[in-house]
Amino acid sequence: MLNCSDTPDSKREATELFLFSRVPVFLKTFGKFCRAKEVVYTWGAEGLPSVGSRKHLNFICFRFIIVIMLKSKTFVKKTRSGGVMKVVREHYLRDDIWCGSEVCTECKQESTVLQKDACMESSLCSYPHYLVPDTNVVLHQIDILEDPVICNVIILQTVLQEVRHRSAPVYKRLKDIIHEKEKRFYTFTNEHHRDTFIEREPGESANDRNDRAIRVAVKWYSQHLKTFESDTDGLKVVLLTNDQGNKQKAQDNGLLVYKCEEYVKSLIANPELVDRLALSSDDKNEITSSKVLFPEHLPLSRIQTGIKSSSFLQGTFRASRDNYLEATVFVQGEGEDSTEVLIQGLQNLNRAVHQDVVAVQLLPRSEWVAPSSVVLQDEGTAKDDEDAEEEEGKVTAVEAARKPTGKVVGIIKRNWRPFCGMLNVSQIKESTRHLFTPADRRIPRIRIETRQASTLSGQRIMVAIDGWPKDSRYPNGHFVRSLGGAGEKDTEEEVLLLEHDVPHQAFSQAVLSFLPKMPWAITPEDMMKREDLRPLTVCSVDPPGCTDIDDALHCRELENGNLEVGVHIADVSHFIRPGNALDKEAANRGTTVYLCGKRIDMVPELLSSNLCSLRSNVDRLAFSCIWEINHKAEILKTRFTKSVINSKASLTYAEAQMRIDDTNKNDDITKSLRGLNKLAKILKRQRIEKGALTLSSLEVRFHMDSETHDPIDLQTKELMETNSMVEEFMLLANISVAQKIYDEFSECALLRKHPAPPPSNYDILIKAAKSKVKIHTDSAKALADSLDAAKVDGFPYFNTLLRILATRCMMQAVYFCSGMDSDFHHYGLASPIYTHFTSPIRRYADIIVHRLLAVAIGADTTYPDLMDKHKQSALCNNLNYRHKMSQYAQRASVAFHTQLFFKSRGILNEEGFVLFVRKNAIIVLIPKFGLEGTVFFDSKDKVSPNIVFEEEGPTLSVEQHKFHIFDKVKVTISLDDSNIQHQKIRMALIEPVIPGVSVPAPDTERPAKKQKLDH
């Protein structure tokens, strides 16, 4: 077992060597040192860089010699196959571990982290001091540790290891802090230091042993540093612990020790830091009443027994967006056998929060209910929450509509993250307790304590949940940080990135350290392994302003009269090597996220916009897919090769189109483009004949003001022939590569599939079209044909509307590992196999596909994870998740910019079409803006008109008028900003005119113009 990772600066933290003999390469190196069965090597708390490199092994040997062997422990371990393995664990102590302090003259350290003048102004500690937090302080008060105020902190190895075992997210955050130079967090490997390592005593629990190890290390530091200070008010070490017992023992040992809260409150210059304190368990009583509101959660042991005996079910808790008293628990079953359990009412929800893993118990059948269709927002104010009696609108449901209903009996795993939202400042004057309303409606409101309420009101802030006691109506939490004023562009952008879980921090030093050193050039060794395709007339065609060019093409006539077409893709996997920090970061990000006017890169800019970008007139490394094709677009030969290219032109779609159309032009680039265009048309026709769908979704493009970056115009994107030309060859390359990697690695090819939608998905499309045309949906081909035939005289937009609606019926395409699935079909493309090869700069899936292809053609070496179908499947899950979230983030960004646009425009009126009818509203699409909005017919402040909804149509009658899908309407468009967290585009009906319902057409003159007239 080899645990590998890369953190170059933790090299000196080599901690444990467990030596055995399963891995031959280690055997050779360690042959004379070890006698046992398996090699396990852990590097600090991190793991070790790419195993197998010579330099590395030398390094290990070197370390090995200087360590002093302390002792070996032997124990037996059951193996998976049932056998027994003897394991010898040897623990090495070293005398070369530095203390990391500037004042020290004894440790022979190469560099220091902790400052001599470590000054955090505290009323408790008037001297310079280093902080040593214990494990629980790190786990619960990580927000405090992250604050820029807190620096010069010693993180003991004992603490680091415990944190790693207990919380992966906190561990990652702690590692990030340690990497931040300004924070001056020093990791001290106390478990391997000769003077601070302790053994567990008989009868001592692991926890107590660790607490003692921490105290011993603190004691050592105090004495070690004292030797360099003559002054008694010199540098000291302060232990932070919230554990009363530990604190007492530390005091008895003569250590300086404070509770985290005591210490934070003592910081003179930073009173606001107190807000970031997580509430510890003994604070709870202070802010909650004695009244028990919720049933007790069952302990984990009872839950496990219950799940085993099937009296409980385990599932993911999904809160309703519309009704805060309702949720479902998704219980994953075998295959199709998954179920959803409905949960209604505060007591039954029992403090579960969206995304928690919970245990539920089904209620007796007689108590099952139907999902309520009411929209119910929790709007209670802070003052009445102490004894709010919930009126739970029990819906008496028809028998058929009832769903399996249950109650939450326990929490298996909390999935709390920091939430964005806004503060509802308490009505009570001078109260420090306030309710926080998260932006995500599925998250309950959270009670926090803060003294800065007046400053924070009107700002977007982040809050973390600390706990949810059974006597509290709301969970308790604490303020994490402010994101800025609500409604401001930068703030809202940050919110939407955070809420869609898009990793968007700057790349860390560890990641950047794996970038090539500049100036970079292609070396003769690179050339030797590659085909030199620089003489070819390669060019790229992209949207205007594209700087991350990952594909380029060429087409030329061969002597035999056939054509040679090449698709050349940026060779990103040459730069990103498996398993290093850069690779891990890209794998975690999964995709580049494109927002309006902003791009969040998957890989650092040096790669995305420079070394990997196939810009014109520079030599670039590529991975090429080259076909010999005849003039009927039949593929005669396919080959793949790593190459070097030199693109002759970076064109936009429009420029490429102009060259093709300009009969006076006859240069090589233009000829190449014409050849590609001709073939692409044939390929597309063939594809459509096979049943590929051409669907439609209106993509919007904003014209931004170059200075303010505000949207000044909004139009739908226009597609040219050249768009489809490039697309056609990318599809072809993806299909060719998919086939190749699957042929070579049937168990671990990373592929992409698009499942056929269940027939019922098409109901709405068939119903909507039925008065005008008949839509067949038995196959993709039948659907494609009937969409092509669907034309109505005098209604040219009808076909586009149908295609937009058809797109909504589709399933999501997903990545999967070929060894874990049997259905590979890509429904939309009508292809039996498909993958992603053509965008490795912005999609991580493509990087894996490049690596597989490179191994398949012998151009690169493989590594274990690449051939592990379970690991690959887990990777696919992350990529699918990131991909989905990036789409949501992109939509949210478009929505936000649309709102900004309409905010500046006042009320507009436009023509649109009914896209859906709902029970109390119609959804209208405005083709001009690609904008969808809702016209509600029941409003709080008006007498509702007479509304009748008919499921079968579906139609909605409003007074005398009956609305159908695709009806043409005229509406006003305006921005409803009454709820600053949930601004919305609102529409109101102008035409058809329904007395008492529709509104008069507004004066559409723009406010800006009016102002001009006034002057």
Ligand SMILES: [Zn+2]
């Ligand atoms: Zn020292």
